[in-house]
Amino acid sequence: MTILTPTFMSGKEVFPLVEGGKGIAVSTGQSAGAWAAAGGIGTFSAVNADAYDANGNLIPVVYNGRTRRERHHELISYAIKGGISQAKVAHEMSNGNGRIHMNVLWEMGAVEPILHGILSQVKGLVHGVTCGAGMPYKLAEICSHYNVFYYPIVSSARAFSILWKRAYSRFTEYLGGIVYEDPWLAGGHNGLSNVEDPKVPQPPYQRVKDLRKAMTEVGLAATPIIMAGGVWWLSEWQDWLNNPEIGPIAFQFGTRPLLTQESTISPQWKQKLMALKEGDIYLNKFSPTGFYSSAVENSFLRDLKARSERQIPFSSETVGDHTEELAIGARGRLVYVTSHDKENALNWMAQGFTQAMRTPDSTLVFVTPESEQTILKDQIDCMGCLSSCNFSNWAQNEAGTNGRKADPRSFCIQKTLQSVSHGGDPEHELLFSGHQAYRFKTDPFYADGFIPTVKELVARILTGY
Numbered sequence: 001m002t003i004l005t006p007t008f009m010s011g012k013e014v015f016p017l018v019e020g021g022k023g024i025a026v027s028t029g030q031s032a033g034a035w036a037a038a039g040g041i042g043t044f045s046a047v048n049a050d051a052y053d054a055n056g057n058l059i060p061v062v063y064n065g066r067t068r069r070e071r072h073h074e075l076i077s078y079a080i081k082g083g084i085s086q087a088k089v090a091h092e093m094s095n096g097n098g099r100i101h102m103n104v105l106w107e108m109g110a111v112e113p114i115l116h117g118i119l120s121q122v123k124g125l126v127h128g129v130t131c132g133a134g135m136p137y138k139l140a141e142i143c144s145h146y147n148v149f150y151y152p153i154v155s156s157a158r159a160f161s162i163l164w165k166r167a168y169s170r171f172t173e174y175l176g177g178i179v180y181e182d183p184w185l186a187g188g189h190n191g192l193s194n195v196e197d198p199k200v201p202q203p204p205y206q207r208v209k210d211l212r213k214a215m216t217e218v219g220l221a222a223t224p225i226i227m228a229g230g231v232w233w234l235s236e237w238q239d240w241l242n243n244p245e246i247g248p249i250a251f252q253f254g255t256r257p258l259l260t261q262e263s264t265i266s267p268q269w270k271q272k273l274m275a276l277k278e279g280d281i282y283l284n285k286f287s288p289t290g291f292y293s294s295a296v297e298n299s300f301l302r303d304l305k306a307r308s309e310r311q312i313p314f315s316s317e318t319v320g321d322h323t324e325e326l327a328i329g330a331r332g333r334l335v336y337v338t339s340h341d342k343e344n345a346l347n348w349m350a351q352g353f354t355q356a357m358r359t360p361d362s363t364l365v366f367v368t369p370e371s372e373q374t375i376l377k378d379q380i381d382c383m384g385c386l387s388s389c390n391f392s393n394w395a396q397n398e399a400g401t402n403g404r405k406a407d408p409r410s411f412c413i414q415k416t417l418q419s420v421s422h423g424g425d426p427e428h429e430l431l432f433s434g435h436q437a438y439r440f441k442t443d444p445f446y447a448d449g450f451i452p453t454v455k456e457l458v459a460r461i462l463t464g465y
Helices: 029-037 068-094 111-119 139-145 155-165 202-216 232-241 265-275 299-309 338-352 369-380 413-420 439-441 444-449 455-463
Strands: 005-009 013-014 017-019 039-045 100-104 127-133 149-154 178-181 186-190 226-228 249-253 281-283 292-296 311-313 326-328 333-335 355-358 365-367
Touching: 005 226, 017 029, 017 455, 029 039, 029 100, 029 455, 039 068, 068 100, 068 111, 068 249, 100 281, 111 139, 127 139, 127 178, 139 149, 149 155, 155 202, 178 202, 178 455, 232 249, 232 369, 292 444, 299 365, 299 439, 311 439, 326 338, 333 338, 338 365, 355 369, 365 369
Parallel strands: 017 039, 017 249, 039 100, 100 127, 127 149, 149 178, 178 226, 226 249
Antiparallel strands: 005 013, 186 292, 281 292, 311 365, 326 333, 355 365
């Protein structure tokens, strides 16, 4: 017995179960194809996806360009090849069942040429595109051009209304659904607005009810909403089913597909997931995108937190209570700080955090010489993976910069996500996660370290658990 009935989505009747897309080679064609084969909607990520040669061997990602712009063009080429490769794998594994979607981030570098480059080569293999992390106005036009359904990701009725008025009202034929991604519960980057408190989560029901109202007012009463973030057991969402206030509903699973046989993440990462406790996943604002993001507590995050805690404001001349001289850098240049901050700075230096790095906010963060070298190298090696990056100060414009000083309090997101997705230690790399991941440890389905196939997982989800 199943808790859901099939729904017409992306041109076919499928179970309203959507695999969430997780970028940088985590959501692959292998997992997406297996999810589709089980009758749902599988999603591979086209955010710097892995590409394969004619013999099925992984193509190493090596940047040879001397400038950021040259490396940026290399990144675009790799991304297009990777997206095409993953689409083919997903199509082959699906056996013609379900639907295949592709996930991109609107704030990723060169998203428009990458979308065109992939979609122009995967006709019939990809049936929909999900896209968030920003306001993807042109998503509708691009997808409609290729006769592919589009699924914008929003976190409020207001965001949907803006997108609808500015763009989507002109491209209704291929609007397959709206993904509501809960900004407090979803993994990865989150759509918290400036007026929402990251520490005070709002229940999703009223927000999704408001979204349905806004959609109904523009003639989209029958268009599905995909609930994303915080979904584990469907039995916990029964009051959303056949509910006129919510309307047609599907559910997205981003976290649970990580722990399957088809998931390509490392065995160490899978073991880490099964050991998490409630509270181990939380929102932080270290991402170079400027968005809040949800990640697992580990040494990587602890280092970023400690780095920002070793931070003091400074001025280049005496102002107010900034009267104490502090010599920084190899040349011993003088800056002015408060007496309390000078005491802290000297203590940090005595502990080995001798290098004072300037931030865009007229503060200094204190790091070890080794950390400073790594930060500076990562900033120099930037390949423009984002449309705008706080860490390296890259921006996708004629100047190639956002006009601000590079921020040492952040990190190279491409580097760490590439590392962890290809076997890097999950304790020392960024580990995005939804806030329900701690339930792997207590859910009886995963007892004794059981790791299901995607087919077994989808069958289990359909029972309500």
